[in-house]
Amino acid sequence: MDPKTAEFYERHAAELAARYESAASPVEPYVPLAFPRGARVLDVGAGSGRDLAALLRAGIDGYGVEPSPGLRQAAITAHPELASRLVAGSLPDIGTPFGGGFDGIVCYAVLMHVPEAALFDAAFSLRSLLKTHGRLLLSIPSARTDVRQDHRDDKGRLFQPYRPEELQLLFERLGFQLIGRWDTQDVLQRAGTT
Numbered sequence: 001m002d003p004k005t006a007e008f009y010e011r012h013a014a015e016l017a018a019r020y021e022s023a024a025s026p027v028e029p030y031v032p033l034a035f036p037r038g039a040r041v042l043d044v045g046a047g048s049g050r051d052l053a054a055l056l057r058a059g060i061d062g063y064g065v066e067p068s069p070g071l072r073q074a075a076i077t078a079h080p081e082l083a084s085r086l087v088a089g090s091l092p093d094i095g096t097p098f099g100g101g102f103d104g105i106v107c108y109a110v111l112m113h114v115p116e117a118a119l120f121d122a123a124f125s126l127r128s129l130l131k132t133h134g135r136l137l138l139s140i141p142s143a144r145t146d147v148r149q150d151h152r153d154d155k156g157r158l159f160q161p162y163r164p165e166e167l168q169l170l171f172e173r174l175g176f177q178l179i180g181r182w183d184t185q186d187v188l189q190r191a192g193t194t
Contacts, residue, residue: 062072
């Protein structure tokens with residue numbers, strides 16, 4: 001993850017966790033489409049723990065990584081069941097959390113914070129954490145009107161303008177096959193974001 005972006009999330013962890021927890025999980029509707037009950041799934045960029053908790057409620061054996069200590073603590077406070085299921089980690093150098101070998105990975109609103117020069121390594125890291133035939137469920141913003149030409153918002157966060165087709169090609173070159181795509185509105189209803 002981009003260092004300036006990581007710094008922002010840590011500095012505003014409590015406020016961001018409260019905002020994330022105030023909205024429904026965008027992952028929840030897609031979990032039964034993507035993963036069978038009992039699947040071992042990693043949430044990369046677990047944030048407030050909202051989506052990881054949704055995985056557990058859906059009968060998924062969920063685990064998470066989150067780079068911000070403040071967000072990890074907020075996640076465990078809001079969802080105590082995550083205490084042994086959430087560790088430090090971020091892309092591209094995520095390592096092998098919980099021993100790897102996942103049936104699936106959820107990566108919501110994360111890749112846009114990975115600098116372009118590190119995108120291949122991030123994608124390769126995700127692939128290396130999956131079992132053969134594992135599934136990746138990811139999201140990216142398709143439009144943001146609050147990002148400058150340097151791909152940063154007014155808070156300094158990096159928002160690389162990766163297009164779905166660009167990511168699809170990258171992941172196909174790593175052996176993935178697209179099995180579904182959905183376009184939705186931003187759950188936090190931020191102006192200019194879809």
